[in-house]
Amino acid sequence: MIPARWLPAMLLALIIGGDAVLARAAGFDCRKAGTPLEKTICQDPVASALDEQLAAAYRDAGQRCPDAGLRTEQQRWLHEVRNVCRDVACLAPAYRRRIAELHTRQCRAAGCAGLAQRLIGAWRQASAVGSFEEIAFAAGNNPRQGRFDTWLHRRPEFVNGRWQLEACELRLLLPGEPDASAMRMTLRSVDADHLVVLEPDQTQTT
Numbered sequence: 001m002i003p004a005r006w007l008p009a010m011l012l013a014l015i016i017g018g019d020a021v022l023a024r025a026a027g028f029d030c031r032k033a034g035t036p037l038e039k040t041i042c043q044d045p046v047a048s049a050l051d052e053q054l055a056a057a058y059r060d061a062g063q064r065c066p067d068a069g070l071r072t073e074q075q076r077w078l079h080e081v082r083n084v085c086r087d088v089a090c091l092a093p094a095y096r097r098r099i100a101e102l103h104t105r106q107c108r109a110a111g112c113a114g115l116a117q118r119l120i121g122a123w124r125q126a127s128a129v130g131s132f133e134e135i136a137f138a139a140g141n142n143p144r145q146g147r148f149d150t151w152l153h154r155r156p157e158f159v160n161g162r163w164q165l166e167a168c169e170l171r172l173l174l175p176g177e178p179d180a181s182a183m184r185m186t187l188r189s190v191d192a193d194h195l196v197v198l199e200p201d202q203t204q205t206t
Contacts, residue, residue, distance in 0.1 A: 027055025037083060040091075047088050050095035057102035064189035070105075116144045116165045118190040131183065131199065137163055148172065170197055 028051070030042035041047040062070055077098055085091045122136040132150045140146030145164040150157040162173040164182075171182040188196040 027051040027053075037085065040088065044088050047091050047095070050092060050099070053099050054095055054102070057099045060189070061102045061105050063191060064105075115187060115190045119163070119165070119170075119195065120146070123195055126194075132157070 134151040
């Protein structure tokens with residue numbers, strides 16, 4: 001039995017064999033908090049929790065869509081939005097908006113192209129949503145395209161299909177079908193254990 005998971009949008013899973021806590025209650029080391037704003041974030045549980053969530057969202061966005069623009073964008077937000085606040089009433093909605101922006105941030109074409117090699121491998125559905133129960137991507141001569149096979153109820157379903165990644169669009173062409181009939185999905189993220197794609201009728205991951 002192959003251990004794996006798969007979660008919506010569709011999420012695919014790769015088949016694979018005390019003081020310190022308080023000091024990092026926020027998304028940064030509170031022992032190094034130097035400004036009144038940083039101290040407010042560390043002392044307030046709501047602001048501290050939001051700062052942690054922001055740090056996690058930023059890391060996820062960087063792994064999902066690595067590009068130099070993200071850091072510049074984040075620094076601009078810190079200086080022009082967060083650092084303008086003087087209390088939690090201002091900080092909380094600003095943080096929530098920024099966290100939402102990071103979660104829905106679209107990959108730039110170069111960032112998605114760089115994720116193509118991470119597709120290679122076998123994946124199994126980890127949710128009730130998705131077109132395939134199991135799918136395996138193999139590399140081709142072009143680093144952004146190759147072939148794929150799928151399985152249904154542990155039996156072969158489609159063999160020698162073709163996949164292609166253009167910008168952030170993952171195209172799956174079933175065997176014997178014309179190019180115009182390719183299934184089109186939006187690549188959201190790929191890491192060591194999970195592949196997340198949005199099918200055309202989906203608007204967000206869960």
